Amino acid sequence: MGKVKGKHRLDKYYHLAKEQGYRSRAAWKLIQLDTKYTFLHSSQSVLDLCAAPGGWMQVAVKHVPVGSLVIGVDLDPIRPIRGAIAVQEDITTPKCRSTIKKLMAENGCRAFDLVLHDGSPNVGGAWAKEATSQNSLVIDSVKLAIEFLAPKGTFITKIFRSQDYNAVLYCLRQFFEKVEVAKPLASRSASAEIYIIGFKYKAPSKIDPRLLDVKHLFQGGQEPPKVIDVLGATKQKRHRDGYEDGATVLRKVCSVADFVWSDNPVNILGSFTSMSFDDPACLPIRDHALTTEEVKALCDDLRVLAKQDFKYLLKWRMQIRKALSPEKIKTPTTVVESESKEDGDEDEDEDEDERVLDEMEEKTNSLEKKQKKEKKLQAKRRAKEKARKALGIQVDATEDGYGDQDLFSLTSIKGKKDLLAVDNSEYDKETTEVSDESDEESQDHSSSDLDSEDEHRRHDEKIEALFDDAYERYLGRVEGKTKQRKRSKQAYLKDGELQDGNDDGMMTHSAPDSDSDKEDNEVNPLVVPLEDAPAQEEIVKKWFTQDIFAEAEEHDVLDKYDSEDEMQIDGGAKKTQKSKELTNDKQQGETKGLMRKTNGCLQVSASKTDDDFEIVPAPATDSDSSSDDESDDDIDTKAEILATAKMMLRKRPREEMIDDAYNRYMFHDDGLPKWFIDEEQRHYQPVKPVTKEEIAAMKSQFKAIDARPAKKVAEAKARKKRAAHRKLEKFKKKANSISDQTEISEGSKRKMIEQLYRKAATTKKPEREYVVAKKGVQVKVGKGKVLVDPRMKADARKHGMKKKQQQGKGKKGNQKGKGSGKASAAGNKGKRGK
Numbered sequence: 055m056g057k058v059k060g061k062h063r064l065d066k067y068y069h070l071a072k073e074q075g076y077r078s079r080a081a082w083k084l085i086q087l088d089t090k091y092t093f094l095h096s097s098q099s100v101l102d103l104c105a106a107p108g109g110w111m112q113v114a115v116k117h118v119p120v121g122s123l124v125i126g127v128d129l130d131p132i133r134p135i136r137g138a139i140a141v142q143e144d145i146t147t148p149k150c151r152s153t154i155k156k157l158m159a160e161n162g163c164r165a166f167d168l169v170l171h172d173g174s175p176n177v178g179g180a181w182a183k184e185a186t187s188q189n190s191l192v193i194d195s196v197k198l199a200i201e202f203l204a205p206k207g208t209f210i211t212k213i214f215r216s217q218d219y220n221a222v223l224y225c226l227r228q229f230f231e232k233v234e235v236a237k238p239l240a241s242r243s244a245s246a247e248i249y250i251i252g253f254k255y256k257a258p259s260k261i262d263p264r265l266l267d268v269k270h271l272f273q274g275g276q277e278p279p280k281v282i283d284v285l286g287a288t289k290q291k292r293h294r295d296g297y298e299d300g301a302t303v304l305r306k307v308c309s310v311a312d313f314v315w316s317d318n319p320v321n322i323l324g325s326f327t328s329m330s331f332d333d334p335a336c337l338p339i340r341d342h343a344l345t346t347e348e349v350k351a352l353c354d355d356l357r358v359l360a361k362q363d364f365k366y367l368l369k370w371r372m373q374i375r376k377a378l379s380p381e382k383i384k385t386p387t388t389v390v391e392s393e394s395k396e397d398g399d400e401d402e403d404e405d406e407d408e409r410v411l412d413e414m415e416e417k418t419n420s421l422e423k424k425q426k427k428e429k430k431l432q433a434k435r436r437a438k439e440k441a442r443k444a445l446g447i448q449v450d451a452t453e454d455g456y457g458d459q460d461l462f463s464l465t466s467i468k469g470k471k472d473l474l475a476v477d478n479s480e481y482d483k484e485t486t487e488v489s490d491e492s493d494e495e496s497q498d499h500s501s502s503d504l505d506s507e508d509e510h511r512r513h514d515e516k517i518e519a520l521f522d523d524a525y526e527r528y529l530g531r532v533e534g535k536t537k538q539r540k541r542s543k544q545a546y547l548k549d550g551e552l553q554d555g556n557d558d559g560m561m562t563h564s565a566p567d568s569d570s571d572k573e574d575n576e577v578n579p580l581v582v583p584l585e586d587a588p589a590q591e592e593i594v595k596k597w598f599t600q601d602i603f604a605e606a607e608e609h610d611v612l613d614k615y616d617s618e619d620e621m622q623i624d625g626g627a628k629k630t631q632k633s634k635e636l637t638n639d640k641q642q643g644e645t646k647g648l649m650r651k652t653n654g655c656l657q658v659s660a661s662k663t664d665d666d667f668e669i670v671p672a673p674a675t676d677s678d679s680s681s682d683d684e685s686d687d688d689i690d691t692k693a694e695i696l697a698t699a700k701m702m703l704r705k706r707p708r709e710e711m712i713d714d715a716y717n718r719y720m721f722h723d724d725g726l727p728k729w730f731i732d733e734e735q736r737h738y739q740p741v742k743p744v745t746k747e748e749i750a751a752m753k754s755q756f757k758a759i760d761a762r763p764a765k766k767v768a769e770a771k772a773r774k775k776r777a778a779h780r781k782l783e784k785f786k787k788k789a790n791s792i793s794d795q796t797e798i799s800e801g802s803k804r805k806m807i808e809q810l811y812r813k814a815a816t817t818k819k820p821e822r823e824y825v826v827a828k829k830g831v832q833v834k835v836g837k838g839k840v841l842v843d844p845r846m847k848a849d850a851r852k853h854g855m856k857k858k859q860q861q862g863k864g865k866k867g868n869q870k871g872k873g874s875g876k877a878s879a880a881g882n883k884g885k886r887g888k
């Protein structure tokens with residue numbers, strides 16, 4: 055159903071939406087509808103049904119009066135929009151209704167001034183099914199609109215042109231004083247969608263429930279069948295009304311005689327699908343020589359005929375009428391006519407025919423003329439635009455589009471005389487030309503029938519041209535910015551050279567006597583000398599004074615450059631490269647900015663000096679000294695970065711984030727008034743892609759990570775635990791086997807178990823065996839074996855021997871001590887005994 059895929063999806067409205075920071079290209083549809091009908095500026099409360107991703111909500115917030123209430127509802131979640139409330143609900147459910155009511159009560163809103171509906175169910179491309187469910191979704195939105203709209207409120211809904219279309223129109227006409235149908239230019243022509251706007255809600259006290267019953271509404275034919283204006287000469291809507299109910303299945307046949315003898319043949323051609331020759335009254339017509347096979351074939355299927363074919367049939371009708379009128383064929387439908395005109399003369403009939411034909415000719419001619427003129431105008435516009443592009447001139451959307459570039463060139467005005475000439479004649483000439491043109495146009499307009507459809511079309515064309523221009527400018531900015539700068543610089547330099555040349559020439563004229571000389575020497579009083587052309591370095595410096603570089607560059611530069619000298623030599627070139635990258639990708643810049651913040655200790659600021667860049671360490675402030683604050687900041691920033699990064703792992707949020715990065719804030723406009731810059735700094739806070747909760751969750755993850763022990767410690771602990779567990783198991787086994795023994799007494803059993811427990815409780819270090827690897831011999835290590843070099847082994851042996859000796863001495867000493875102790879004790883005993 056006209057779903058556009060691939061590259062074609064990314065048309066100019068897509069890019070313009072990105073540029074303006076709108077979340078969907080659909081935003082332009084609402085903008086265009088509002089330009090045409092202006093309903094937003096007077097709406098203090100807006101309910102946007104099926105609002106995700108939020109393009110319409112953004113437009114609404116921007117255009118409604120300050121402090122207005124904007125609520126958006128969708129099945130899908132809508133990322134927060136400042137100044138609007140987003141709700142995730144299904145608009146077909148009662149829960150949605152109660153949620154809206156609750157929000158209204160909370161915000162002191164009794165009814166909405168405007169209800170929008172741009173919903174489209176996704177049923178997987180089955181056109182018929184999609185159209186039906188779309189139109190029943192429309193009725194659901196109508197139900198909500200009826201419930202929540204304020205009297206005289208406005209309702210806008212999207213609908214697909216299908217057989218139910220007229221039913222929806224009929225339904226809305228019962229609720230609104232005025233109902234308009236529009237297809238904004240941003241809506242793809244391939245799409246069957248169209249927008250219905252209901253103005254001035256009647257707020258009826260009683261509503262016929264059948265009006266909101268999809269089954270009833272989409273089955274009954276409420277409106278009389280339509281008559282199509284086959285010649286397209288009268289006010290014809292461009293197939294906006296879709297097919298009349300059942301028109302695709304019903305074949306409506308009338309007799310050729312009816313057509314030939316009818317007063318209103320054009321109406322017949324528009325009302326029937328075919329004309330038959332079967333009626334006996336048609337026999338003379340069928341058998342007449344004028345009725346060729348071609349005429350018969352044309353009569354067979356009227357729905358496929360082009361305008362020329364209808365004209366052909368009408369001409370044939372006149373001829374056949376002339377040819378058959380003497381016979382005065384009477385058919386059921388011609389009875390009235392023939393009776394009333396029986397006595398009427400032939401001439402009158404002929405005159406009437408001629409008049410109708412002339413009228414039709416006139417109408418078709420004027421239509422063709424109009425179309426040709428439009429085509430011509432468009433071709434002219436395209437050619438001009440091409441020429442301008444080739445010249446590298448940016449087209450202003452409001453520009454009038456004159457081809458003569460010299461007209462606006464101040465350099466072509468050489469002196470006061472020229473200026474006067476421009477004042478008196480040139481301008482007059484131009485204006486007369488222009489006014490001539492516009493006169494002609496207005497005459498044309500007055501001569502042609504200026505119906506509202508025409509006005510709409512012209513309005514549409516103007517808007518389209520404006521959008522085209524805006525898009526061109528956007529492309530110019532995105533792609534050709536550098537090229538254009540180069541070109542203008544070259545032109546500038548060239549001008550400078552020429553100017554120099556002229557100066558030289560002027561110097562050689564010693565006596566500017568003659569008039570011509572005077573004229574040559576005269577300068578245009580409107581041309582005021584500009585400041586000297588900035589040098590390349592100055593341009594580069596100026597470029598880097600932009601905030602974005604102050605934020606993102608320093609840290610990178612520090613990483614890359616060890617010394618200030620290197621920085622001074624290379625800084626310009628490297629920065630130019632860097633600037634390109636950053637301009638191309640604002641997000642990258644933002645991320646770097648964040649990274650810079652995390653690296654608080656490396657804070658430096660690059661300031662511009664007369665010679666080159668200079669790195670000045672940032673003075674330590676009070677806040678710097680407080681390490682706690684800093685680490686808190688660090689954690690906050692880290693958490694934010696990681697939460698953002700986590701979101702970017704998923705495709706959709708990533709794409710949305712990238713999309714959001716393309717907005718009007720990515721361009722650094724020069725020459726903005728100071729008050730504007732101040733206000734922007736004060737009030738414009740970028741909406742972060744992550745919520746506070748997500749950042750908090752990330753921070754708590756950090757805490758959990760910090761609380762975890764180091765891996766090695768954890769491993770050692772686990773090993774110990776395993777060993778203890780094994781020991782315990784062993785102990786339990788042995789203890790069980792002891793207690794199972796029957797021949798031992800309970801007391802000795804307990805003693806044995808206690809002994810076993812003591813043994814198990816004392817940890818014995820495994821003895822290590824030092825092994826020296828001999829050359830060419832592979833030694834198995836592990837299980838207490840440690841590979842050492844011979845020296846170490848010798849040392850260890852020596853050390854071990856010394857230790858043993860010491861131990862031995864110690865034991866002997868102890869024994870001595872003990873013995874002497876005993877001896878002395880015995881001596882003491884002996885002494886006491888004596």
Ligand SMILES: C[S@@+](CC[C@H](N)C(=O)[O-])C[C@H]1O[C@@H](n2cnc3c(N)ncnc32)[C@H](O)[C@@H]1O
Pocket residue numbers: 077078080081103104105106107108109110111127128129130143144145146172173174175176191
């Ligand atoms: C074309 S989009 C709307 C675009 C929106 N106007 C904008 O400017 O961003 C259609 C939306 O209708 C929503 N939708 C479809 N059926 C819905 C329902 N029953 N309840 C709520 N939303 C629904 C879809 O989730 C989808 O987001």
